[in-house]
Amino acid sequence: MEISQGRLRADIEANAAFGAVDADEGRGRTLLTGSDADRRARERFVDRLRDADLDVRVDAVGNVAGRWTPPGCDPGAAPVAIGSHLDSVPRGGIFDGPLGTYAGLEAVRAMQDADVAPGRPVDVVAFTEEEGARFGIGTLGSSVAAGGRDVADALDLVDDEGVTLRERLDAIGFRGDDGIDPASWSAWVELHIEQGTRLTDAGADVGVVEAITGITNCEVAVAGEADHAGSTPMYERTDALAAGAEFVRDVERAAEEVAADRESAVATVGQGTIEPNARNIVPGEVRFQLDLRDTDAGTMDRLVERCRTSLARLERTRGVETDIDRYRTSPPTPMADRCVGAADDAAAARGADAVRLHSAAVHDTANLADATDVGLLFAPSVDGASHSPREWTDWEDCATAAGVLAATVRRLAAGD
Template structure:
């Protein structure tokens, strides 16, 4: 079963033309859900599915699936599905999403060319709004398909121009009425670029992901007392910002300590506000948004506990009032053992060096794990660049990873 490297490259490069942007270094694109670039990318993808003899469906939120059910398979058997997404962040790269989507299609074509006849149908899928760049919610299409969000609610979401998702999809002809139901699939496998350097550092051609990180978000408030910056002596100040600075360093220190045992653990204080935010006023309050991640839920709890301990200390030593609201937690997502085993065996069969690793970013696969068995593969990223025109995966690496993907799905579809 041979992957046609040039055919895969042609598909990815043709897709890269939709929403292409000028870039001094690399190749960039901006493909937002419901844009003209999105329409053209979807239409080409549907055409390519049809060229390969797949029956195409489009659901209410624009998710696209192509079904291959050769005469020799059991058409009533639960299918194995694979794919990714086509949209991008503003000024993103050309591989994030399209590699996995077109590698899935290439996998079907490779099976067809080799005369491989799976026992069950195979589906190639592209999910809507994975990046969340237009409607502010990432992995939106797969969240609907996976049963985490109601389609009507998703269609009512409004973008920055006060246009709903339904209106955007209607305008480009991709608000369908078909069903795409991961709960009816036997398994799902996604190929994505790593967006890191672990594969290149290890000299591996593919990564077999064991788990997708969990994420917990917290809002922290530290309240002091706003005062005149000139007439308030240092010993009389209750400065919320200096206490906040200590808190940020405490979070960093806690994550570094936890990461000595849990490499996948990270903590980020990524957003903040100062009140009243004036040059000549001692800050009266600060608010921070926290992003804490790990593939182990207990570790995430430990990081939150360390944050609470830091705030309790600051109340004692700095005289501030504090609060922490853990307002969202997405648990880690382990991959199915049968998908892991199939991927390991596929890499060995293809002669592609593989390593086990975790995903530090969330992908559509995470939304499907409650509905079916899931697997996730990574292809190497040059310099780890992603969400940038500098994002790059060598074409030989694209083909090698696509080969492991195809072999994994072939095995699962037996």
């Protein structure tokens, strides 16, 4: 079973032309859901599915699937599904999404070329709006398919220009009426770029994900008193920024302590505002946006608890008023043992150097875990660059990972 690196590369490069942007370094693209670039990318994908004799379906939110029913297989058997997404963030890279989507198709073509005929059908899928770059909600298409979000609610979402997803999909001819139902799948496997440096650091060919991290977002407010920077002596101040600075340090310290035992635990204060933010006024309020992640839900709870403890201490020691709103939690998602096992075996069989790791970002796979057994593979990212034209995966690494994907699917679709 041979992967054609040239065929896979040609697909990814052709796809990269849709929404291509100028970049000083690397190759970038902006592919927003419902744009003309999206229409052309989807039409080409459909053409390529049909070129490989796959039966194409498009569902109500524009998710696209091509079904291969191998000769001699039971067409009623639960299929194995593979794929990813085609959309990008603004000025994103050319591999994030398209690699997994076209590697899925290449896996089918490789099986076809080698006369490998699994006992189950194989679906090759591209989900709508994974990045959330146009409608603000990431992994949108897969969440609808997996039953986690209502179709009508999704179609009613409005972008920054006041246009609904329904209108965007109608405009490009990709609001379909076919069914794409992950609950009917035997398993799902996605190949994605790592967006980190663990694979390149380890010199590995492919990553076998054991769990997708959970993410908790909190908004934290610290209120002090805005005062004149000259006439307010130090002992009379209730400086919201000074208090907030202690909080930022406490969050970092808490995460470092937890991460000493489990590297997957991270906490980030990435965003903040100061009020009134004037050089000669003692800050009256600061607000922070927090991003806390781990593959263990209890650890995430513990990190939030450490934030609360810090704020309670600041209220006592500094007289500030504080508030923490844990407004969103996406729980950790363990991968199915049989998918992880199949991927391990596939890598070994193909002589690929695989390492186990966790996914520090959320992917469509996390939604699909609610409906079926899921697996996730990573290809190496040069320098870990992501969501940038500098994002890169060497073509040889793309092909190697696609080969592991094909061998994984072959095992999962072998038929029981």
